[in-house]
Amino acid sequence: MKYDYLIVGAGFFGSVLSERIANDLGSKVLVIDKRPHIGGNCYSKLDEETGIEVHRYGTHIFHTSSRKVWNYITRFTAFNGYHHQVLTTYRNKVYQMPINLETINSFYNANLKPHEAQEFLKKEIEKNHVRAPQNLEEKAIASVGRSLYEAFIKGYTIKQWDKDPRELPTNIITRLPVRYNYRKDYFVDSRWQGIPLEGYAMVFKNMLKSTNIHIELNCDYFEHRNEFNVTKKVIYTGPIDRYFDYVYGKLEWRTAKFQKEIVELEDYQGTSVMNYADFAVKYTRIHEPKHLHPERKFTKQKTIIFYETSGSDSNDPYYPVNTESNYNLFKKYKALAQQEKGVIIGGRLGDYAYYDMDKTILAALKCYERQLVDSTS
Amino acid sequence: MKYDYLIVGAGFFGSVLSERIANDLGSKVLVIDKRPHIGGNCYSKLDEETGIEVHRYGTHIFHTSSRKVWNYITRFTAFNGYHHQVLTTYRNKVYQMPINLETINSFYNANLKPHEAQEFLKKEIEKNHVRAPQNLEEKAIASVGRSLYEAFIKGYTIKQWDKDPRELPTNIITRLPVRYNYRKDYFVDSRWQGIPLEGYAMVFKNMLKSTNIHIELNCDYFEHRNEFNVTKKVIYTGPIDRYFDYVYGKLEWRTAKFQKEIVELEDYQGTSVMNYADFAVKYTRIHEPKHLHPERKFTKQKTIIFYETSGSDSNDPYYPVNTESNYNLFKKYKALAQQEKGVIIGGRLGDYAYYDMDKTILAALKCYERQLVDSTS
Numbered sequence: 001m002k003y004d005y006l007i008v009g010a011g012f013f014g015s016v017l018s019e020r021i022a023n024d025l026g027s028k029v030l031v032i033d034k035r036p037h038i039g040g041n042c043y044s045k046l047d048e049e050t051g052i053e054v055h056r057y058g059t060h061i062f063h064t065s066s067r068k069v070w071n072y073i074t075r076f077t078a079f080n081g082y083h084h085q086v087l088t089t090y091r092n093k094v095y096q097m098p099i100n101l102e103t104i105n106s107f108y109n110a111n112l113k114p115h116e117a118q119e120f121l122k123k124e125i126e127k128n129h130v131r132a133p134q135n136l137e138e139k140a141i142a143s144v145g146r147s148l149y150e151a152f153i154k155g156y157t158i159k160q161w162d163k164d165p166r167e168l169p170t171n172i173i174t175r176l177p178v179r180y181n182y183r184k185d186y187f188v189d190s191r192w193q194g195i196p197l198e199g200y201a202m203v204f205k206n207m208l209k210s211t212n213i214h215i216e217l218n219c220d221y222f223e224h225r226n227e228f229n230v231t232k233k234v235i236y237t238g239p240i241d242r243y244f245d246y247v248y249g250k251l252e253w254r255t256a257k258f259q260k261e262i263v264e265l266e267d268y269q270g271t272s273v274m275n276y277a278d279f280a281v282k283y284t285r286i287h288e289p290k291h292l293h294p295e296r297k298f299t300k301q302k303t304i305i306f307y308e309t310s311g312s313d314s315n316d317p318y319y320p321v322n323t324e325s326n327y328n329l330f331k332k333y334k335a336l337a338q339q340e341k342g343v344i345i346g347g348r349l350g351d352y353a354y355y356d357m358d359k360t361i362l363a364a365l366k367c368y369e370r371q372l373v374d375s376t377s
Numbered sequence: 378m379k380y381d382y383l384i385v386g387a388g389f390f391g392s393v394l395s396e397r398i399a400n401d402l403g404s405k406v407l408v409i410d411k412r413p414h415i416g417g418n419c420y421s422k423l424d425e426e427t428g429i430e431v432h433r434y435g436t437h438i439f440h441t442s443s444r445k446v447w448n449y450i451t452r453f454t455a456f457n458g459y460h461h462q463v464l465t466t467y468r469n470k471v472y473q474m475p476i477n478l479e480t481i482n483s484f485y486n487a488n489l490k491p492h493e494a495q496e497f498l499k500k501e502i503e504k505n506h507v508r509a510p511q512n513l514e515e516k517a518i519a520s521v522g523r524s525l526y527e528a529f530i531k532g533y534t535i536k537q538w539d540k541d542p543r544e545l546p547t548n549i550i551t552r553l554p555v556r557y558n559y560r561k562d563y564f565v566d567s568r569w570q571g572i573p574l575e576g577y578a579m580v581f582k583n584m585l586k587s588t589n590i591h592i593e594l595n596c597d598y599f600e601h602r603n604e605f606n607v608t609k610k611v612i613y614t615g616p617i618d619r620y621f622d623y624v625y626g627k628l629e630w631r632t633a634k635f636q637k638e639i640v641e642l643e644d645y646q647g648t649s650v651m652n653y654a655d656f657a658v659k660y661t662r663i664h665e666p667k668h669l670h671p672e673r674k675f676t677k678q679k680t681i682i683f684y685e686t687s688g689s690d691s692n693d694p695y696y697p698v699n700t701e702s703n704y705n706l707f708k709k710y711k712a713l714a715q716q717e718k719g720v721i722i723g724g725r726l727g728d729y730a731y732y733d734m735d736k737t738i739l740a741a742l743k744c745y746e747r748q749l750v751d752s753t754s
Contacts, residue, residue: 081567081568081570085561087559102471105470105471111469111470111471113645114642114647115642180647181644181647181668182462182464182471182648188671191457265492267558268490268491269490269491270490270491270559271560294560
């Protein structure tokens with residue numbers, strides 16, 4: 001079969017481009033994915049035993065302040081009104097994340113008002129004054145002081161990165177946000193937020209339903225690289241280093257592993273995501289997807305939880321590791337990609353970037369406008 | 378001047394009907410309000426000194442799960458993404474309201490999981506087992522146990538109603554909600570929620586902008602009752618007992634008073650509404666309207682707070698008092714209203730009901746469809 005475009009990977013980057021090319025350009029698209037489903041890491045599915053919508057690759061909350069993205073995505077799904085909040089357990093007590101006035105007052109057993117908490121934390125930070133932070137630990141202490149760092153950042157960071165925070169570069173985190181107010185909404189700056197009412201799988205199904213689109217699942221690009229008959233362009237959304245056969249070496253990725261458990265309770269932890277800050281607790285978080293759909297009624301006294309642990313596995317890439325050496329390596333691959341004729345490399349894995357879903361969609365829409373509409377007109 | 382319809386009161390009930398009659402029926406409407414502004418108790422206005430949008434009659438958060446209401450109201454305004462949360466201060470410590478898992482764990486200094494908290498509170502309730510609650514206190518204790526009642530309900534209720542909770546009837550409150558989870562969103566069941574991006578005044582201005590609508594402010598219906606030249610109907614949205622000259626006596630109303638203070642701080646309390654549960658604290662709540670517009674940027678190191686106290690004043694009606702005698706009295710007025718020719722009495726004051734904004738809009742839309750479209754066709 002001959003196609004105008006081959007899209008490698010059916011996550012958001014690949015699916016948005018497929019949709020635009022099929023419906024706006026009216027061209028023929030072949031979408032392949034090595035997994036047995038569309039949707040990439042955003043994929044969700046109803047669990048048969050419990051009737052709970054499960055986010056198999058970790059909790060995905062859609063949030064955006066881009067009207068362009070919102071107008072686009074709502075053509076394929078409506079959203080429920082879920083607003084995300086994150087809690088963390090430290091030494092057998094539950095706190096709010098990111099650190100806000102409630103976290104501070106609860107941790108220090110105080111009742112500080114916003115301006116008092118600001119003064120207080122300033123003094124805490126001055127106790128261990130760090131003029132020019134040389135590593136993640138120093139940077140975190142310069143943001144929140146030693147006590148809050150040791151409670152909420154240190155153990156979690158070691159589990160997340162498997163390294164001593166003093167050995168991690170400062171640029172691996174941006175400045176730690178501290179809210180001197182009681183705002184609990186995790187995505188406080190996002191104008192629109194929610195979970196697709198019918199789950200993520202349906203969003204992708206709706207995006208890819210054009211008769212111009214043919215989907216091949218369980219199809220590894222590298223096993224069939226020379227078999228595709230593509231007249232226009234290949235859009236590759238996998239890891240950029242893999243595309244070039246790791247010619248300069250491998251980019252580092254952190255991965256997340258999820259261990260599923262069905263619990264015979266209506267509600268296990270009372271919230272969708274509970275972080276565990278203590279180093280002694282092996283997992284970083286427990287996800288309980290039931291809480292993502294407060295609009296759904298569940299009759300069974302059952303819930304599903306996922307223990308998340310962090311690991312290092314380039315074959316299952318989740319988070320890029322923003323060290324200088326990885327960044328320099330990525331730049332070399334990027335230069336190769338720019339010389340490659342007839343191929344666009346993009347998306348989270350192709351750009352070696354920690355994009356949220358809305359950023360991925362926006363990147364795909366812009367890629368379409370700049371590199372596909374223009375080049376064909 | 379001759380008008381088809383006279384609308385008494387420019388709150389939501391009156392404004393929705395004005396808009397529908399003017400734009401859908403194409404009839405001429407005179408809207409009067411005794412206040413110097415439209416919008417009723419929902420009215421908000423930019424404070425000149427601080428640039429903060431002030432809700433003069435208490436914090437109004439728009440929330441609804443009615444698609445009909447949402448489709449209607451968004452014709453006149455867009456909303457920001459504000460989601461309401463309520464906190465309460467008791468003995469110098471801040472807790473979440475309504476009582477949820479965080480409130481329970483914080484109050485009892487515990488770390489109970491949802492099902493453990495349920496077991497725990499069941500035992501607390503059984504300590505003071507009340508088979509058939511005879512008053513508000515007994516009903517509250519049967520819902521949450523004596524300790525939580527005494528901390529979070531008792532003092533607040535006395536301040537709110539100016540009566541001993543043992544003298545208040547059970548039906549003045551519905552069953553106290555207890556959330557055995559960490560949900561903090563106050564209106565957890567509302568699919569859509571937010572504050573009008575340009576404030577409430579603009580919403581009403583947009584609703585009433587038809588050339589078929591003439592607005593008279595500072596106009597008391599009862600002073601000019603016989604001067605209006607109305608060919609079709611009068612829609613009266615004021616207190617129903619006042620309409621009938623209190624012929625059967627007065628309905629009781631609770632009122633709210635707000636004392637404004639400008640504070641030279643960027644942020645006074647870190648949240649829009651802070652309840653004060655202690656009886657010893659004279660006010661019931663402090664409102665800080667700046668927090669209702671997280672999308673707006675404020676450059677001044679100033680904020681506005683309002684101390685709210687509760688009182689009894691039928692001339693400034695806020696909340697109906699749901700006792701049996703008031704209900705029976707209302708029914709008598711309602712019977713009179715049904716005999717009254719050419720007059721529709723409705724809205725929060727006309728129905729002696731604690732309607733939220735969305736319920737008021739829905740009631741107005743239904744009133745329009747049933748009593749105005751049909752009657753003129």
